[in-house]
Amino acid sequence: MGSRWTWRLVALPGVAWLAVFFLVAFYAIVCVAFGNQDTLSQPVPFWNPLDWNVGYVLEVLRNFWHGEQYLTVSIRTIEFVAIAIALCLLVGYPVAYYTARHAGRWKGLLLVLLILPFWINYLMRMLAWINLLAPDGWGTRMLHDIGIERAFISLNLLSARGGWLDGQPSAVIIAFVYGYVPFLILPLVVALDRIDQRQIDAARDLGASPFSAFMRVTLPLSKVGILAGCVLVALPMFGDYYTPDLVSASTKTNLIGNQIDQFTRQGSQKVTGAVLTLILSLFLLLLMFYYLRTTRAAGKVAGEE
Amino acid sequence: MTWLRNPWGRPRWLLVITIVYIIWSIVPVTIAILFAFNNGRSRTTWQGFSFRWFTSDAGSIVNDPAYQGALKHTLFLAVICVAVATPLGVALALGLQRWRGPGGGTINTVMLLPLVTPEIVMGVALLLLFLRVFPEIGLGTTAQAIGQVTFTLSYVVVIVRGRLTSIGPEYEEAAADLGAPPRDRMFRVILPLLLPAIIASAAVAFALSIDDFVVTQYLSGNASTTTVSMLLYSSARGAPTPALNALATVALLITMATLALAFLVYRRFASGGEAAAVAALEV
Numbered sequence: 001m002g003s004r005w006t007w008r009l010v011a012l013p014g015v016a017w018l019a020v021f022f023l024v025a026f027y028a029i030v031c032v033a034f035g036n037q038d039t040l041s042q043p044v045p046f047w048n049p050l051d052w053n054v055g056y057v058l059e060v061l062r063n064f065w066h067g068e069q070y071l072t073v074s075i076r077t078i079e080f081v082a083i084a085i086a087l088c089l090l091v092g093y094p095v096a097y098y099t100a101r102h103a104g105r106w107k108g109l110l111l112v113l114l115i116l117p118f119w120i121n122y123l124m125r126m127l128a129w130i131n132l133l134a135p136d137g138w139g140t141r142m143l144h145d146i147g148i149e150r151a152f153i154s155l156n157l158l159s160a161r162g163g164w165l166d167g168q169p170s171a172v173i174i175a176f177v178y179g180y181v182p183f184l185i186l187p188l189v190v191a192l193d194r195i196d197q198r199q200i201d202a203a204r205d206l207g208a209s210p211f212s213a214f215m216r217v218t219l220p221l222s223k224v225g226i227l228a229g230c231v232l233v234a235l236p237m238f239g240d241y242y243t244p245d246l247v248s249a250s251t252k253t254n255l256i257g258n259q260i261d262q263f264t265r266q267g268s269q270k271v272t273g274a275v276l277t278l279i280l281s282l283f284l285l286l287l288m289f290y291y292l293r294t295t296r297a298a299g300k301v302a303g304e305e
Numbered sequence: 306m307t308w309l310r311n312p313w314g315r316p317r318w319l320l321v322i323t324i325v326y327i328i329w330s331i332v333p334v335t336i337a338i339l340f341a342f343n344n345g346r347s348r349t350t351w352q353g354f355s356f357r358w359f360t361s362d363a364g365s366i367v368n369d370p371a372y373q374g375a376l377k378h379t380l381f382l383a384v385i386c387v388a389v390a391t392p393l394g395v396a397l398a399l400g401l402q403r404w405r406g407p408g409g410g411t412i413n414t415v416m417l418l419p420l421v422t423p424e425i426v427m428g429v430a431l432l433l434l435f436l437r438v439f440p441e442i443g444l445g446t447t448a449q450a451i452g453q454v455t456f457t458l459s460y461v462v463v464i465v466r467g468r469l470t471s472i473g474p475e476y477e478e479a480a481a482d483l484g485a486p487p488r489d490r491m492f493r494v495i496l497p498l499l500l501p502a503i504i505a506s507a508a509v510a511f512a513l514s515i516d517d518f519v520v521t522q523y524l525s526g527n528a529s530t531t532t533v534s535m536l537l538y539s540s541a542r543g544a545p546t547p548a549l550n551a552l553a554t555v556a557l558l559i560t561m562a563t564l565a566l567a568f569l570v571y572r573r574f575a576s577g578g579e580a581a582a583v584a585a586l587e588v
Binding site for chain 1: 316318319320322323326327329330331333334336337340348349350393394396397399400401403404405406412415416418419421422423424425426427428429430431432433434436437438451452454455458462487512515516518519522523533534537538541542549550553556557560561564
């Protein structure tokens with residue numbers, strides 16, 4: 001027995017575990033999506049690809065094509081996620097920039113404070129906001145007193161006084177930003193930390209204004225971090241159903257995650273739910289490959305210089 | 306915009322944004338913890354300090370069977386998850402690190418996929434698996450434990466492989482040169498060197514299990530398999546008492562204590578950079 005096989009044997013239990021509970025499990029989604037359901041509307045998967053039934057998939061695609069519910073929900077999801085990511089960048093980039101390049105001896109402490117939210121249960125952090133934004137909560141009172149509530153109402157981002165948890169898209173987006181921005185900041189800190197100060201100095205010496213040095217050196221060099229961070233927060237946001245459930249609990253803010261959750265976990269339309277999960281996975285796979293390709297391309301460019 | 310004119314000076318507005326952000330990220334949770342100690346039923350009006358929601362009230366976490374059950378089940382799942390995911394992940398990391406020949410790259414990619422797969426996709430996949438492929442397992446504690454191990458495994462492998470790479474092959478080669486048989490090289494050289502990474506990955510697995518929500522909820526069978534996260538989700542919008550905050554606070558303290566301990570152990574044995582990398586990994 002060569003030692004080559006010893007190590008394969010050591011890896012075997014883990015490999016088998018992933019094969020069954022990750023790959024076969026994912027294949028189960030495909031086979032249920034291309035399967036049928038019995039009289040009790042329980043899913044009947046078709047394991048042989050030759051038997052696959054495209055009926056349910058076509059039904060879902062038809063719904064999309066005619067611009068019905070699934071399309072509305074999907075567009076809303078993309079809209080919410082896009083706005084939330086833009087806000088995450090707006091908040092996260094300056095924080096990451098300061099931490100990576102200007103914090104000096106406070107850098108260690110700042111990093112600990114930035115990592116802290118990772119260690120706090122996401123639902124606990126949402127619970128905190130529900131307490132604050134309840135009609136008589138401290139946050140609601142403060143937002144009222146400093147005039148933010150009135151500004152939101154006049155901008156049509158909030159429908160009534162104190163009604164933050166009342167099916168408001170703005171509340172869901174703010175909760176998204178609060179929940180996921182830490183995941184965006186850390187890759188940004190890493191990317192910005194890596195930039196060689198001499199490259200910025202060189203741009204300045206060659207006559208670039210601070211602004212154009214930032215736009216033409218710092219920003220492009222942090223592009224990989226920006227992309228990594230955005231994908232890192234986009235993936236969980238696209239699958240999120242609990243945040244809208246918790247801060248809105250209204251069909252007005254139903255996202256694709258809510259639709260899947262209602263069909264698969266709560267409801268009895270598991271086949272349709274599996275089709276939607278499959279479509280979501282394919283969409284996110286595209287995103288992941290785009291991300292891998294861009295980061296690899298960026299790495300190549302950096303290597304050639 | 307003085308910073309645009311002179312980015313070498315102290316960028317005050319960046320400092321202000323950073324401080325405001327830190328306050329914004331930490332204060333709401335601090336207030337939620339504070340209200341766990343409220344001497345009244347309200348979670349929005351402060352009525353004085355007390356431990357009643359932890360220990361004495363009829364609805365406190367030690368007296369309410371639902372809270373108590375959720376806490377016990379959460380800890381039980383976490384222990385199982387650590388006990389299974391850690392050895393499985395350490396073995397997979399060792400095997401992958403020394404994998405020669407084709408297949409290693411593919412396995413590595415599959416191993417990394419759970420880290421980026423949205424939890425709802427894993428939730429649906431495992432739900433259908435346990436309903437249709439393993440109906441004899443079905444939904445419930447076993448399914449929940451298996452689901453949690455499946456996504457914590459990757460974290461264990463990544464942490465252990467990081468340590469393996471930084472140790473390098475030299476110690477093992479030295480032991481071999483001095484005549485140590487493979488068995489001794491494994492148990493007297495590699496595993497002791499890996500110990501900090503093993504402890505760190507066990508702590509991360511423990512924390513991930515306690516904080517997990519989606520997979521655990523999808524694979525939950527009935528009320529007896531409710532965890533702390535699930536209880537937070539289902540009662541946050543009802544009319545809960547501060548006992549809910551107390552429950553969340555206890556879970557938070559357990560997670561924090563575990564991770565802080567692991568971080569200290571890791572820093573004692575490994576370099577600071579590696580320890581920071583492990584700390585940042587807990588997503």
